[in-house]
Amino acid sequence: MSPTLSYAAVEARNEKEAQKREIRRYHKGVKHLCENGITKVPTKYILPVSDRPTNVGGDHHNAQNHGLKLPVIDFALLMQASTRSHALQSLTKACEEFGFFQLVNHGIERDVILDMIEASRSFFNLSFEERAKYMSADMRAPVRCGTSFNQNIDGVFCWRDFLKLNCHPLSDVLPFWPSSPLNLREAAVKYSKQVKFLYLMVMEAIVESLGLTKTASEIGSGLREMFEDGSQLMVVNCYPDCPEPDLTLGMPPHSDYGLLTLLLQDEHVKGLQIQHGGRWLTVDPIPNSFVVNVGDHLEIFSNGRYKSVLHRVVVNSVKSRISVASLHSRPLHSVIRPSPELVDEANPRRYMDTDFATFLDYMNSCEHKSKNFLDSRKLNT
Numbered sequence: 001m002s003p004t005l006s007y008a009a010v011e012a013r014n015e016k017e018a019q020k021r022e023i024r025r026y027h028k029g030v031k032h033l034c035e036n037g038i039t040k041v042p043t044k045y046i047l048p049v050s051d052r053p054t055n056v057g058g059d060h061h062n063a064q065n066h067g068l069k070l071p072v073i074d075f076a077l078l079m080q081a082s083t084r085s086h087a088l089q090s091l092t093k094a095c096e097e098f099g100f101f102q103l104v105n106h107g108i109e110r111d112v113i114l115d116m117i118e119a120s121r122s123f124f125n126l127s128f129e130e131r132a133k134y135m136s137a138d139m140r141a142p143v144r145c146g147t148s149f150n151q152n153i154d155g156v157f158c159w160r161d162f163l164k165l166n167c168h169p170l171s172d173v174l175p176f177w178p179s180s181p182l183n184l185r186e187a188a189v190k191y192s193k194q195v196k197f198l199y200l201m202v203m204e205a206i207v208e209s210l211g212l213t214k215t216a217s218e219i220g221s222g223l224r225e226m227f228e229d230g231s232q233l234m235v236v237n238c239y240p241d242c243p244e245p246d247l248t249l250g251m252p253p254h255s256d257y258g259l260l261t262l263l264l265q266d267e268h269v270k271g272l273q274i275q276h277g278g279r280w281l282t283v284d285p286i287p288n289s290f291v292v293n294v295g296d297h298l299e300i301f302s303n304g305r306y307k308s309v310l311h312r313v314v315v316n317s318v319k320s321r322i323s324v325a326s327l328h329s330r331p332l333h334s335v336i337r338p339s340p341e342l343v344d345e346a347n348p349r350r351y352m353d354t355d356f357a358t359f360l361d362y363m364n365s366c367e368h369k370s371k372n373f374l375d376s377r378k379l380n381t
């Protein structure tokens with residue numbers, strides 16, 4: 001016979017059940033929420049006033065009103081012997097001053113890019129049940145669909161759903177990638193390969209821009225291999241239009257963990273903001289370009305000369321936004337450490353060794369805020 005519960009106990013139990021149902025609902029993602037016709041942002045997504053996009057540091061005139069033209073790096077000029085050294089100087093300046101730049105004349109065919117965007121959009125237009133097949137809490141899964149920033153840990157959720165495709169080694173992971181929409185695999189394979197090539201070229205230029213001649217000549221042709229066998233994670237971000245965009249964010253302030261991120265921004269819908277000079281500045285999209293940014297691993301590798309920069313995403317009430325970020329680093333278990341050529345008496349080593357696996361463990365264990373992972377790797381110099 002079951003014990004009789006008091007009225008208060010029944011109420012408390014019902015309340016708890018309702019809360020659990022609510023949490024399960026949020027874990028289904030923002031797209032699902034919107035498809036069910038919400039007209040207000042649920043409390044779970046409402047940021048404290050100080051973290052809201054319109055009110056950073058009490059400065060109501062920041063962010064959205066200030067467009068930012070990031071430094072532009074012309075890939076074709078970087079690849080041409082007669083113009084390389086000038087282009088390298090621009091690259092150094094962009095990495096030192098902004099940690100971000102826009103890469104134009106990158107040579108990736110327009111169709112490859114448009115097909116990737118189209119396939120991404122189609123994926124998020126699939127039914128919830130279809131997308132849910134790829135939901136997983138395992139950070140190392142070859143494919144992972146989810147919501148918010150780190151949904152297992154985030155106190156306040158952010159207004160983003162994502163599809164993460166592990167791209168390396170491709171032949172091992174490909175069978176796990178979504179089989180619908182039908183064009184997704186083909187589009188993502190073509191796109192990821194071409195972006196990887198672009199990354200390798202830019203990374204080589206960055207090694208040169210850091211003046212790592214010894215590293216480059218010692219490793220010789222091995223330099224390419226050093227990065228070629230690295231990890232590549234493609235993150236397709238979907239930010240549905242939001243009824244109250246001032247209360248929440250598509251992504252909270254964060255830095256990317258890898259060496260470099262190559263980001264395909266929506267050409268028509270702004271949203272990316274970077275922190276520069278103590279303000280949040282909106283990046284104006286340049287058609288047919290990539291936004292490239294320094295990640296934590298490059299900050300470590302360059303012994304702090306190039307810094308990863310905080311960025312976040314704001315949402316809007318009119319148009320949903322898609323972006324595709326390709327995050328590149330060394331292989332999962334390779335050690336990332338400051339290049340010995342950048343360490344001497346005047347420039348002591350500023351970071352301890354780390355690797356991608358350590359980062360994943362960190363992400364699983366605490367709320368990833370701002371640059372706290374990188375801070376945990378800093379040495380007191």
Ligand SMILES: O=C(O)CCC(=O)C(=O)O
Pocket residue numbers: 235237251256263265271272311312313322323325
């Ligand atoms: O959507 C964007 O513009 C930025 C995405 C981003 O920061 C990321 O995926 O790490």
Ligand SMILES: [Fe+2]
Pocket residue numbers: 254255256311
């Ligand atoms: Fe990012």
